[in-house]
Amino acid sequence: xxxxxxxxxxxxxxxxxxxxxxxNISLKPFNTFGIEEKxxxxxxxxxxxxxxxxxxxxxxxxxxxxxxxxxxxLFTKAFEGYxxxxxxxxxxxxTDGNDVYVTAQAGEIWNDFxxxxxxxxxxxxENMALIPGTVGASPVQNIGAYGTELMYIFHECQAFDxxxxxxxxxxxxxxxxxxxxxxxxxxxxxxxxITQVTYKLSLTPHLNTSYGAIEAELDKENIxxxxxxxxxxxxxxxxxxxxxxxxxxxxxGSFFKNPIVTESFFATLQKEYPTIPHYPMPNNETKLAxxxxxxxxxxxxxxxxxxxxxxxxxxxxxxxxxxxxxEIYQLSEHIISDVADKFGVTLEREVNLL
Numbered sequence: 096x097x098x099x100x101x102x103x104x105x106x107x108x109x110x111x112x113x114x115x116x117x118x119n120i121s122l123k124p125f126n127t128f129g130i131e132e133k134x135x136x137x138x139x140x141x142x143x144x145x146x147x148x149x150x151x152x153x154x155x156x157x158x159x160x161x162x163x164x165x166x167x168x169l170f171t172k173a174f175e176g177y178x179x180x181x182x183x184x185x186x187x188x189x190t191d192g193n194d195v196y197v198t199a200q201a202g203e204i205w206n207d208f209x210x211x212x213x214x215x216x217x218x219x220x221e222n223m224a225l226i227p228g229t230v231g232a233s234p235v236q237n238i239g240a241y242g243t244e245l246m247y248i249f250h251e252c253q254a255f256d257x258x259x260x261x262x263x264x265x266x267x268x269x270x271x272x273x274x275x276x277x278x279x280x281x282x283x284x285x286x287x288x289i290t291q292v293t294y295k296l297s298l299t300p301h302l303n304t305s306y307g308a309i310e311a312e313l314d315k316e317n318i319x320x321x322x323x324x325x326x327x328x329x330x331x332x333x334x335x336x337x338x339x340x341x342x343x344x345x346x347x348g349s350f351f352k353n354p355i356v357t358e359s360f361f362a363t364l365q366k367e368y369p370t371i372p373h374y375p376m377p378n379n380e381t382k383l384a385x386x387x388x389x390x391x392x393x394x395x396x397x398x399x400x401x402x403x404x405x406x407x408x409x410x411x412x413x414x415x416x417x418x419x420x421x422e423i424y425q426l427s428e429h430i431i432s433d434v435a436d437k438f439g440v441t442l443e444r445e446v447n448l449l
Contacts, residue, residue, distance in 0.1 A: 221326040
């Protein structure tokens with residue numbers, strides 16, 4: 096007769112076989128910082144049925160974290176629980192007059208999705224070329240770059256409710272988008288797993304070339320009538336020049352958000368620092384350039400043990416060789432402290448800390 100402990104172990108093995116659960120797995124290949132930590136378990140999810148099976152086996156009652164490309168996470172210790180790795184692929188589209196609704200599965204690499212749209216002449220995502228990550232993470236973070244944000248092109252997303260086991264559709268107004276934020280990072284943090292996202296794009300481009308160095312790069316290339324492919328190519332070139340390749344230098348892109356302050360506070364700052372970069376925002380607020388603030392504190396290009404700040408962009412923290420997550424975290428703490436002391440501005444991390 097099987098003892099209770101033996102029965103439990105038998106059931107656990109059965110669940111692991113049905114769901115292809117990997118145990119005691121290194122997380123180094125699953126995060127762009129290249130941090131060597133381990134997770135108790137990892138489950139790859141390439142279809143909706145797998146999420147349903149995970150729910151039926153009560154795994155969502157345990158500690159879990161949803162991982163896409165691992166480009167927005169810093170592991171500071173071993174993960175005690177389940178990593179849910181979203182790998183589902185597929186892109187479909189339908190047109191309605193001049194509008195195009197493009198639906199992509201959560202595991203699609205964001206930059207691959209961008210170029211799929213460009214190759215099919217679907218305009219609206221070109222300024223967000225080469226942002227690291229997956230489609231499923233895009234609404235969570237409300238990703239954005241070079242004058243555009245996801246919320247401007249978002250139509251709806253399907254998400255799995257880990258509490259009820261049901262699939263829910265979220266419309267744009269449900270998501271409470273704001274700068275680098277959404278309801279999936281606040282009220283619904285950790286509850287929903289985004290399985291697919293639908294974007295509303297256009298067959299008629301409305302190009303945005305006014306942000307950052309886009310116009311200067313177009314002039315350099317003698318491009319006077321740019322296409323959406325030209326914009327994406329130029330944006331990619333700018334990003335490559337500023338950001339290290341994660342395959343050679345571990346990083347998670349921009350580590351900090353650009354802080355938003357009141358107009359009155361900004362006016363005070365500008366008196367002391369007349370050249371401070373800034374961008375007007377709604378509601379009498381102003382967005383500051385976190386990279387500039389960090390650089391003024393002397394951190395650009397600095398090393399901190401095996402961690403460091405990228406030489407071409409102070410927003411980017413790097414794993415120089417074999418840095419631990421704790422080392423990179425401590426570096427970020429020093430930067431936050433220095434910026435607060437010098438400017439009275441508190442920087443907020445973009446990455447998830449685990």
